Amino acid sequence: MTKSLLGAALALALVASDASADTGEWRISGFGTIGLVRPSEGDASLLRNGINTPGRDGVDFGADSVIGLQAGRNLDSGIDVTAQMVVREDQSGNVEPRLAWAFVRFTPLADLEFRIGRMRAPFFMFSESLWINYANTWVRPPTEVYGLNPFSDLDGADMMWHSRVAGYDFELRPYIGRSTLERQSRRAKLKRILGVNLSIYRDDYSLFIGHAESPFSLPWSDPLFLAVDAALRASPFAAVADDLSGRDGYARFDSVGVQWDNGEYLMSAEYARRAANRYIPSAHGWQLTLGQRMGTVTAYGVLARQTEDDPVSDADLSAAPPLQGALNLFNASRSTAQKSATVGARWDFHRNAAVKLEFTHAKVADDSLGSFFPVDGSGTILFSGRRINLFSASVDVSF
Amino acid sequence: MAYFNQVLAAIVIALAAHGSAWAQLVIVSGKNGAITELSRAQAERLFLGRATTLADNTPVTLIDLPPGPDRDAFYFTLTGKNPVQTRAYWSRQVFTGRALPPRQASSIDELRRWLVDDGNAIGYLPQEHVDERLRILLPVAE
Numbered sequence: 001m002t003k004s005l006l007g008a009a010l011a012l013a014l015v016a017s018d019a020s021a022d023t024g025e026w027r028i029s030g031f032g033t034i035g036l037v038r039p040s041e042g043d044a045s046l047l048r049n050g051i052n053t054p055g056r057d058g059v060d061f062g063a064d065s066v067i068g069l070q071a072g073r074n075l076d077s078g079i080d081v082t083a084q085m086v087v088r089e090d091q092s093g094n095v096e097p098r099l100a101w102a103f104v105r106f107t108p109l110a111d112l113e114f115r116i117g118r119m120r121a122p123f124f125m126f127s128e129s130l131w132i133n134y135a136n137t138w139v140r141p142p143t144e145v146y147g148l149n150p151f152s153d154l155d156g157a158d159m160m161w162h163s164r165v166a167g168y169d170f171e172l173r174p175y176i177g178r179s180t181l182e183r184q185s186r187r188a189k190l191k192r193i194l195g196v197n198l199s200i201y202r203d204d205y206s207l208f209i210g211h212a213e214s215p216f217s218l219p220w221s222d223p224l225f226l227a228v229d230a231a232l233r234a235s236p237f238a239a240v241a242d243d244l245s246g247r248d249g250y251a252r253f254d255s256v257g258v259q260w261d262n263g264e265y266l267m268s269a270e271y272a273r274r275a276a277n278r279y280i281p282s283a284h285g286w287q288l289t290l291g292q293r294m295g296t297v298t299a300y301g302v303l304a305r306q307t308e309d310d311p312v313s314d315a316d317l318s319a320a321p322p323l324q325g326a327l328n329l330f331n332a333s334r335s336t337a338q339k340s341a342t343v344g345a346r347w348d349f350h351r352n353a354a355v356k357l358e359f360t361h362a363k364v365a366d367d368s369l370g371s372f373f374p375v376d377g378s379g380t381i382l383f384s385g386r387r388i389n390l391f392s393a394s395v396d397v398s399f
Numbered sequence: 400m401a402y403f404n405q406v407l408a409a410i411v412i413a414l415a416a417h418g419s420a421w422a423q424l425v426i427v428s429g430k431n432g433a434i435t436e437l438s439r440a441q442a443e444r445l446f447l448g449r450a451t452t453l454a455d456n457t458p459v460t461l462i463d464l465p466p467g468p469d470r471d472a473f474y475f476t477l478t479g480k481n482p483v484q485t486r487a488y489w490s491r492q493v494f495t496g497r498a499l500p501p502r503q504a505s506s507i508d509e510l511r512r513w514l515v516d517d518g519n520a521i522g523y524l525p526q527e528h529v530d531e532r533l534r535i536l537l538p539v540a541e
Contacts, residue, residue: 027499031426031490073500074458101496110456116470135491162450164440170450186462201449203479263481291402296483348483351466398490 022156026073035064035394046179046388050150053093054373062089064394066131078107108249121154125208125257125270134396139358142287143371144306147336148274150191151179169201186221191212208257218279228330240315243278248391251276266291277335281335282310305339337365354398360390422525426537432518433524437536448498461501462513462522474525524525
């Protein structure tokens with residue numbers, strides 16, 4: 001049902017895409033993707049942290065498929081409004097429309113904007129366009145970097161200050177807000193986000209630097225967590241359980257990225273880091289993408305890696321080996337460390353549509369799930385050290 | 400690779416034969432509108448969605464020609480981006496809330512009408528289609 005609905009909407013979008021979408025002063029736009037991904041291993045499905053529900057059969061249509069509709073208009077005296085509805089699978093397996101953007105912008109000076117409302121959390125270089133697959137070269141942004149922060153909404157306010165100095169365009173953007181992530185039974189929250197981004201553009205180059213931090217809550221509720229938590233609380237090491245799940249975490253996110261695109265060749269590279277004091281591991285990731293356009297076809301390759309810096313808890317439970325074993329299993333089940341190499345091609349076969357094919361070879365790190373989830377839903381099968389291939393195909397439209 | 404170069408060469412020749420891709424393009428506004436001058440740097444920022452107003456904070460509405468060689472030549476000449484780059488770039492600008500998408504006129508006639516009706520609008524067209532209702536703000540030369 002969901003697949004046919006998305007298919008019909010995308011077909012309609014393609015047909016309508018050359019027509020003017022203006023209705024009075026409202027500017028209506030949309031985007032969409034039908035994507036499928038198939039892992040080579042029967043017991044693994046692709047997990048996009050914070051985005052999808054891992055598939056239960058061989059071919060997963062939910063990981064990348066999305067449709068979005070946006071309306072915006074100028075009001076008087078430097079005020080404009082934008083709202084965007086998105087339909088895609090969420091972490092609970094539901095496919096329901098949700099508000100991805102809804103903000104009012106006030107532009108008091110030519111180079112100064114204030115926005116208030118719901119925006120996309122701009123933690124990393126491509127975070128805001130994470131679902132706008134048509135705007136991206138790949139089928140999806142590399143999970144090694146973009147899985148480091150699963151929160152996508154920013155409910156709050158930001159300020160954008162633009163400046164042009166000696167041919168360089170600068171954009172300085174402080175922001176504040178909070179974010180909620182619906183998980184299967186409980187909500188994770190970034191409770192008070194403070195962040196600032198600096199972007200610099202010149203000709204074919206751009207540079208992105210971002211930092212954000214926030215107190216957070218992350219109430220795990222999966223069977224593995226419940227068992228380990230219960231065992232710890234019944235032992236002399238009850239205090240360790242407080243570091244596994246709860247409401248008193250603090251996390252910092254950093255990112256540095258560059259892009260270069262001269263029309264024929266393109267390059268993007270990004271390093272991102274998540275530092276958390278508890279509940280989730282601290283980790284960093286990077287990606288390097290190189291591509292070449294030949295007319296309407298873009299061939300590209302990607303190298304990416306995520307490395308764990310600190311586990312959820314490094315408590316020493318060697319006095320109680322079974323507990324140490326349980327804690328190690330819990331730590332490993334929260335790690336998404338892996339490395340991967342990807343080759344792919346994008347063909348802009350229509351003015352508003354592109355088809356992409358991608359092949360990824362991933363090697364999951366030791367004591368890690370990588371970007372995969374067991375199809376049996378247990379969450380206790382680790383893919384540590386395994387090599388898994390992914391085949392992805394998508395059609396993206398923008399209209 | 401050689402094949403793609405041949406295809407590219409064929410496209411260039413086809414564009415040249417079409418004629419209008421080589422015509423001088425100009426950025427224009429309505430003669431009685433609020434926008435009376437425009438620098439190349441301002442034009443570039445506006446048509447890249449990096450600015451939505453002029454330096455004096457006058458809001459600007461962008462008007463695009465329908466898809467075709469004139470539109471592609473305009474963006475390539477002003478911003479250096481080819482059509483594939485331009486569309487991917489603008490979809491990011493629009494769907495990340497940076498800029499409202501340009502209004503798309505269905506013909507040169509409609510574009511001229513919109514420019515006359517909206518004093519804050521700017522658009523572009525081949526110079527030979529400029530009439531007495533319009534003001535030329537900036538030639539966009541190759």
